[in-house]
Amino acid sequence: MNMLYCDNCKEDREIVIKKNMLRMFKGVEVNVEEQIAFCIECGNELVDKELEKDNLSKIYKKYRDVCDLISGQEIVEFRQKHGLSQRELTCILDLGKMTINRYENGSLPSKSNSQLLRHVFNNEEVFLAQSKKAYEAGRIKEKTYKKIEANSHGITKYNLMKQVIDSMIIEKPSEYNGFKSFDYDKTECLIGYLSKRVNLTITSVNKYLWYIDFAYFKKYTKSLTGIVYIKEKYGPVVKERMYDSLVVSNRYVETHEEEDGDFRRKSILNLTEIDSACFNEKELEIINLVIDSFKDLRVKDISDLSHKEKAWMETELKEKISYSYAFDLIRF
Numbered sequence: 001m002n003m004l005y006c007d008n009c010k011e012d013r014e015i016v017i018k019k020n021m022l023r024m025f026k027g028v029e030v031n032v033e034e035q036i037a038f039c040i041e042c043g044n045e046l047v048d049k050e051l052e053k054d055n056l057s058k059i060y061k062k063y064r065d066v067c068d069l070i071s072g073q074e075i076v077e078f079r080q081k082h083g084l085s086q087r088e089l090t091c092i093l094d095l096g097k098m099t100i101n102r103y104e105n106g107s108l109p110s111k112s113n114s115q116l117l118r119h120v121f122n123n124e125e126v127f128l129a130q131s132k133k134a135y136e137a138g139r140i141k142e143k144t145y146k147k148i149e150a151n152s153h154g155i156t157k158y159n160l161m162k163q164v165i166d167s168m169i170i171e172k173p174s175e176y177n178g179f180k181s182f183d184y185d186k187t188e189c190l191i192g193y194l195s196k197r198v199n200l201t202i203t204s205v206n207k208y209l210w211y212i213d214f215a216y217f218k219k220y221t222k223s224l225t226g227i228v229y230i231k232e233k234y235g236p237v238v239k240e241r242m243y244d245s246l247v248v249s250n251r252y253v254e255t256h257e258e259e260d261g262d263f264r265r266k267s268i269l270n271l272t273e274i275d276s277a278c279f280n281e282k283e284l285e286i287i288n289l290v291i292d293s294f295k296d297l298r299v300k301d302i303s304d305l306s307h308k309e310k311a312w313m314e315t316e317l318k319e320k321i322s323y324s325y326a327f328d329l330i331r332f
């Protein structure tokens with residue numbers, strides 16, 4: 001039987017639990033049902049620690065949801081993603097000593113602190129900049145900062161990769177992806193391989209990918225990467241302009257911007273050798289065929305060539321280009 005000491009009766013009493021609707025909390029409408037203990041004899045309200053804890057956590061949760069405040073769990077997840085201690089995160093964000101510890105243990109953050117945390121957690125670059133500031137101000141050690149820096153690049157790459165995959169994966173196998181589900185790993189290798197063999201830029205990478213996919217489709221009625229291409233003014237390009245994300249998330253290359261007369265050229269340079277098991281013989285044959293055919297051409301020449309393709313001429317601007325046009329390719 002559940003007993004509690006009653007101040008009124010001056011002895012332990014059986015309790016009865018009643019429900020109460022709490023409408024407002026900290027000036028916000030919460031409408032949470034609380035459970036409150038009463039003495040069964042005199043009706044005096046009694047404090048049951050367990051019930052109070054449950055009530056409070058229900059109220060906090062509702063208040064958090066209504067005000068869209070960050071939860072302790074979100075903070076824990078962010079810390080774990082970056083391998084940081086509570087103290088390190090506190091120092092980086094320049095908060096009061098035990099702030100992160102308290103939030104993780106269920107205390108309610110102020111609205112402004114909650115907004116700060118959300119902003120930093122949702123923007124890797126902001127977090128990195130904040131960490132740099134903390135390091136320069138001597139709030140965190142160099143070792144901690146280096147760890148954050150390395151991790152942050154990894155997370156940025158991972159996020160971009162996810163972005164590309166998400167945009168491609170919603171396409172069911174059809175004439176627009178060459179009857180193949182998008183293969184991120186193969187695409188990554190292909191860009192890595194191209195960067196080693198040709199002068200690759202953000203502009204030319206689209207053309208190489210497109211010609212390789214279409215030449216491969218012409219021979220095997222399947223694309224190589226599963227990429228969907230769109231007709232843009234300047235040529236066929238990866239759907240939703242995902243080429244930037246494809247390149248920046250790529251582990252085999254790095255980009256380098258340089259002035260080239262009036263405009264900036266974004267070169268894609270090889271970083272590391274790709275795994276040779278990435279392509280089978282049939283794939284390599286087509287890839288090399290396209291590379292050998294284009295390697296002495298300027299990007300402009302390749303572009304002009306692509307503008308003469310039926311695939312290009314018969315597709316409307318901003319529309320997906322059907323792989324069925326592969327059979328009309330001029331050069332392959």
Ligand SMILES: [Zn+2]
Nearest residue numbers: 006009039042
């Ligand atoms: Zn009583």
